Each structure stands twice: as structure tokens, then as C-alpha cells.
Amino acid sequence: MLIMTRRLYFAAAHRELPNSELTGNTYTLDVAVRGPINERTGLLVNIKELDRIVKERVLNQIDGKCLNDRISFFQTQPATPENIATYIAETIQPLLPSEVQLHSIRLQPTPVLYTEWFSQLTEAANMLLTKIYEFSASHRLHSDHLSEEENRDLFGKCNNPNGHGHNYELEVTICGPINPTTGRVLPPECLDAIVEREVLSRYDHRYLNLDVPEFAHVVPSAEMIVKTIWERLRPCIPTPARLYRLRLYETPRNLFEYSEADQKE
Template sequence: IIHDRYDHHFLNEDNPSFRDKVLTAENVCRELLEDVAPLFDGNLARLVAVHLRETPERSATAYADGAIEANYWFDFSAARRTVSPHLSVAENEKLFGISTSEHGHNYRARLTLRADSVPPEPALGTQEEISALIRLLRIQLDHKNLNRDVNALRGKPITTESLSRFILQSGSNQLPLSRVRLHERNDFFAEAWRDGGMFLGMREPFSAAHRLHVLSFSDAQNAELFGKCNNPRGHGHRYVAEATVGGEYDERSGALANFEELRSALRQAIAPWRDKHLDLETKEFRDKPSTGENIVRALWPKIDNALQQRLVRLRLWETANNRFTVRRT
């Protein structure tokens, strides 16, 4: 479908679906979902969403229930001390460690707008409105010392969680933002939602080998189902696990969770699998296939128990194009 209808095509003229539609990322994403969904008719799996990245700064997501999201990324650099004025020196050092010293980050923020259906106007917010909002946020934050130079943050905790919430609140004065994700590092982010939800995520890579093989299937069945991934010698991946916790934002500390505790829980859960052949050297996959679905399901209780059942989502990238997700329901 992608090759025949989209790839290397002038969509305005070559794809009849867009003859009367504005070619926004949201409209392309929605059309892709409608084109691909029938492939799953009669299948136990069903298509729930299509993610489309137009550029590193622009993406969209279309959901099977009709909802649509527009995402805009921007960068800024800033210095800070991770501290709360409501905590003692000892409490700050216990919670934030070396981050209480002055340091800097190259931040990357994602602004998300959401509608229950594709709106009649060309996009969720015009390009002029989005550009103006990003300019305003950069003026407030870029090349600033967040503790000293941003008036709206004075006397408040300076954490990744509080900063994501500040961007959401500040941006929502201009556009109806649904949520904001803020990466202070590639492997660590906070996310603030319009409904008050707050989330904190951590990523951790690990390398392991496996073979996709079901013991109860014939060789022919395994070959048909898994193709070259059924190679008897196995193959390897550099997996990336992403654990996200949710909960109440603590106004006193400005924190949702302890960075070191989150990282430790993730690393300890992964440690027995690191640099191993999952089928031959781990107990979890001696009798079950080491598919991405099974790996992420086996990881969930290990991490969730270490985090006192605060885990809300666990993602596992097997490759850049293969991602598996478990969510708390």
C-alpha cells in the first residue's frame, strides 16, 4: 500500500484520496490508517494507530477510534540546579543527588494537540500559530538559567517534571495543548497532560541474541511464521526498554519519582538478559518463544514490582521499526 499509493508519488495528483484534501501530516496519517486497516480484517490483531513522521520536528498520529494528534518538536538549551525551595538542603541532596549542582541540558520538547476527529480546517493549529508559540517558549527558556532568569519559575521547584508542566501551562495560553513531553536527555523525559496527569520515563539499552521459534510447531510452520528470524543459529539485537511511571505531582518537591530509583529498577530487571542468548541462557524463554511481545511481558512484573506498582507503560524496541508495548489497564 505504501509503495503503490504513497512512496515517490506526488500525492496531490497521483493519489485520488487527496484531490480534495489539504495534505497535512494529519490527513496523510488518517488516510494511511484507513488504507491499511482492512489488511487486518479477520485477524486476531487489529490496527489501533498509525504514527507518521514528516520531519524530525513534525509528526502525527491517527487512532482507529477517530482521534487525531499533531506533534511539534523544538529544542532549547538551558542551565539549572535541580532543587526545590520547599525542601531542606539535605532533602534536596537525597532526592536529586549531584543534580543539585549547576549543570545544563540540551532540551527537546514535544507539543501535542489532539482532536476527536480530523478537523475541517487544514491542521490542528496553523503553522503561524505554532511558530509563534515555539518562538515565545524559546524566548522564555533558551540560553537561560532556569532558577534565576525565568521570573515565572522563581520560588518554584526546578525539575524536569515541573518544567514540562510549565511549558504546558504557558503554551496552553496560546493553543489548546493536550500534553507536553520534555526530554532533558535522550533516555529520560517527563510528560505533563492537560487533565493533570504526570509521567516520567527512562530508557535503557541492552544487547541479546534470540531465535524466533515455537517448539510445538513444525519446521515448516516456524519458517512460514518467522522467516529468516527462525535461523537455527539465532541473531542479535540492541534492544531498548522504556519504562514510564505515573502518579501525583508533588508540589513540595516538584518530583514524581526518584531518577536513580527508576534507573536502578530498569537496569536490575534487564541485567540477567544482558549479552545473553535469551533462548539458551535465560529461564524465561526456555519453554516459550522469545518474541518481542513475550519479552516485554516478562519484563513488566520485574520492573513494576521494583517500582511499587507505579509502572503505567513499558515499551521495547527490537529494531527502529519494531516496537512492543504493554500498558496498565
């Protein structure tokens, strides 16, 4: 099976709740379909046909519009990114060519937040919500289990006794059902408070080896940082939501991911 993603854009205004303020976003929409490659055409699906379906049935109805006024679905449901992604998925899924299936919908209303609908999530009606955070910290890669020479050989410049720093980018993804009242998997401000308390206030502008107790005798590699953050955040996410995935960018070229699949191994 092959997965192909088509990116589109639209702008829309909305009220998340009936009495809330009218706001708007320019959305990035990724529509992913999966299926076998047609040996005759070499294609998974005709992109023009996919564009036509999405534009005619979704974008023409919502682009430049107020969702609550235009779409009956949002007259009874909060116009949150989670519900918008669900509406798009449910609208286009039965209209796709028979040779492909809808794999996922990824909707990004801001540079630091996106939601994902997946056809193959194990629990029905579950969504993924991701929020992106930044923190700066310094560290020294040095293991108590190795000799000074072994540490220098293994870690090189990263073994500098005075340490070195990074501007880290952390993606926190939670999974759960959409709350019918709020339209959210978890209110972003609730996730913000948890990440601020458990991660940012502890790690930001710190020398991890000396300032953070969990790294006193643990090498603060990016691998161990993302695993430690997982262990701090996981018990703090209120049910029925749960921590699903962490991605830690140490540099634009170094990405480390830890997920609930890793936890089960």
C-alpha cells in the same frame, strides 16, 4: 479531532534543588494541540500564531537563562523536567486560540530521557517519565508446541538452531504525581537501579532460550520479551508511581508496545 505537534528547541541552566550544582540542557520541546479542522482554511491552527505564543510567553523568558533566577515558579519548585513541562503547559494553555486545546507537552532534556504532560491523564497532576535503555541478546524462535517442520515454516531464519541476536532498545515509561520535594515522578537513578536489576543484568549478552529461566519453555519473541519485562517491572515501581508503558525496539523497523491498557484487557 485532529492533533498537531510543533517542535521547538531551547537551552537553559538550572538547579534542580536549592543547594545542587548548576547544570544545563538543550531541550527538545513538542507542543501538541487538538481540535477540529477549519474547513475554510484547511488548518487546525495557524502555526505562526502557535509559535508566537510559545516563543513570546515561554521561550523568550527561559532560553539561554538560568531558570531559578529568571522564573519565580522555579524559586519555590525544583527545576526538574517534570516541573518545567508543567510550567510550560500552565503558561500557554490559557493563551491558545479558542478553536484548539492543549493536548500534550513533551520535553526531552537528553537523548535517553523525556517527560510528558497530558491534558487527558485520568488523575490530576500526573506526569509520564520515560527512560531509554539498551541491551543485546540472542534468541531462537522455536515453539515446543510445533513440529520441527512447522517451526521452520513459521519462523524461517529466526529458527536457526544456533540462534541470532539483536541490539534491543527499551523505553520504560512510568506515571505518577510529581513529588513536591524532589520535583520528580521518580528519581531517574531509582528507575535505573530497578531496570538494571530486573532486566539488564538478566538479559544483556544472554542467550535468552538457555540463560533466562522465564524463556525455558516460552518462545522468546519480542512480543513475549516485552510482556515478560512488564511483569518483572510492574511490582517493583514504588508507589505512588506506577508502570505505564513499555516500548521495545527489536530493530529500527520493529516496535512492540505493552501498556497498562493491555494489562486490563
